[in-house]
Amino acid sequence: MDLFEAVKRRHSYRGAFKTDPVPEADLYKIAEAGVRAPSGCNKQTTHLCIVSDPEKLRAFARLLPRPVVETAQAIFVVVTDNRPAYGDTSFESQDYGAAVENMLLAVTALGYATVWLDGALRRDGIAETIADLIGLKDREHFTVSVILPIGVPEETHPQHSRLPLDERVFLNTML
Numbered sequence: 785m786d787l788f789e790a791v792k793r794r795h796s797y798r799g800a801f802k803t804d805p806v807p808e809a810d811l812y813k814i815a816e817a818g819v820r821a822p823s824g825c826n827k828q829t830t831h832l833c834i835v836s837d838p839e840k841l842r843a844f845a846r847l848l849p850r851p852v853v854e855t856a857q858a859i860f861v862v863v864t865d866n867r868p869a870y871g872d873t874s875f876e877s878q879d880y881g882a883a884v885e886n887m888l889l890a891v892t893a894l895g896y897a898t899v900w901l902d903g904a905l906r907r908d909g910i911a912e913t914i915a916d917l918i919g920l921k922d923r924e925h926f927t928v929s930v931i932l933p934i935g936v937p938e939e940t941h942p943q944h945s946r947l948p949l950d951e952r953v954f955l956n957t958m959l
């Protein structure tokens with residue numbers, strides 16, 4: 785799929801997935817799109833755990849009982865390193881934002897769907913429980929920031945509407 789087509793088609797999918805498996809080669813393709821993203825000072829602070837083990841997936845489903853997680857064929861856990869790129873400046877959030885967007889586009893281009901689950905992890909110790917599930921050791925420097933459940937969507941819908949271009953994009957001037 786053409787890049788601009790993927791940009792237009794990408795949307796957050798929160799419905800159920802079909803039972804079609806996602807081949808490991810595709811999971812690695814998506815992961816590679818993520819780690820090829822730019823990062824501040826090329827510190828490459830974003831790390832990925834691909835969860836495909838059915839028992840682990842069931843544990844995720846118990847933790848976040850919603851169709852998109854309960855029926856996911858695999859889940860990417862995005863783990864970020866908070867150590868500064870230089871001085872006391874960390875680009876952790878910007879780095880993982882770039883990595884996750886690359887992954888969303890790769891997911892779309894390959895005909896799968898996903899949703900960026902980030903806010904959903906920030907309550908009831910969910911991010912910490914996910915860290916336990918994947919055996920994350922260095923809790924001082926690494927955080928579970930996002931999960932991306934993935935599969936073949938049962939249905940697709942168009943991208944949610946955006947404000948008109950001329951309300952957000954300006955040529956040689958600003959608001």
Ligand SMILES: Cc1cc2nc3c(=O)[nH]c(=O)nc-3n(C[C@H](O)[C@H](O)[C@H](O)COP(=O)(O)O)c2cc1C
Pocket residue numbers: 794795796797798899900901902903904905943944
């Ligand atoms: C930083 C960030 C955090 C997000 N966290 C969640 C989340 O916890 N749960 C969720 O369902 N969607 C989450 N989303 C998805 C947004 O709700 C979604 O991108 C937005 O509503 C626009 O819809 P679209 O992705 O379909 O274009 C998050 C997106 C971003 C960029």
